[in-house]
Amino acid sequence: MKWNGRRSSENFEDRRGMSTGGKTIVGGGIIGIVILLLNVFGGENAQMLTPLLEQINQGNSAPTEQRILSTAEIEEGKFIEAILVDTEDVWEKIFLENNMQYKRPNLVLFTDPQETGCGTATSAAGPFYCPTDQKVYIDLAFFEELKTKYGAQGGDFATAYVIAHEIGHHVQTLLGTSTKMRQMQQGKSQAEANKLSVALELQADFYAGVWTHYNQKMNNFLEQGDIDEALSAAHAVGDDAIQAKIQGRIVPESFTHGTSAQRKAWFMKGYNTGDINQGNTFAELR
Known part of the structure; x- marks a missing residue:
């Protein structure tokens, strides 16, 4: 994808090499919960974990530490910021066209534990959106894991797709969809609540496709193979694909994000129609 020449964003926070203290989440059981709920584009599930994370991370915080970023890391940061800038421009345009005002979220890059409105983020959390502070948190190590552990093709547009998905959760927060979904989950069985979670996640995939549609018109940023990279990532993080790889069996009633086929289909619907x-x-x- 073509991304050079973008403006800077006031909402980009590069905290790599900086720790805000707190205790790292450790232990097989807790890591298992975090991976299942957050590591595959955490979305609104991050807020569900807040009470649990707060209990785990009680204690004195360590002093803040910081290191100098390498040249390669600086370049990675510029790339992520360029994607954020494009999401800002696209969603401001879409909201304006629909007589609404878009509030820009912050995007935080990190490597060491970070305190968030949804608890302490660690590298195990993967990319997630926290509706409490309206920030997207990303440890870039996730994208290597996406290839090596989950079998995705990789590539720069796979990264863009993941970020666009998380920004999609911010759009849902602004539109009130997330709050309505959580209200709908109340009193439901776990299986029924999971279905609502799947719908929320698939809509975020759809919004990632809508963003791609608009950004192509505005910046002509796509290159050959980019859409394939996004579809490969969407396939790799389908609930069925992950369950088959990790536990060797598929349990549809436990799905929280949607199947590989659903994730790809909704991304492509957003991309092809550009209609929210x-x-x-x-x-x-x-």
């Missing part, structure tokens, strides 16, 4: 009004993933639950 066609992203009612909750309609399929009726």
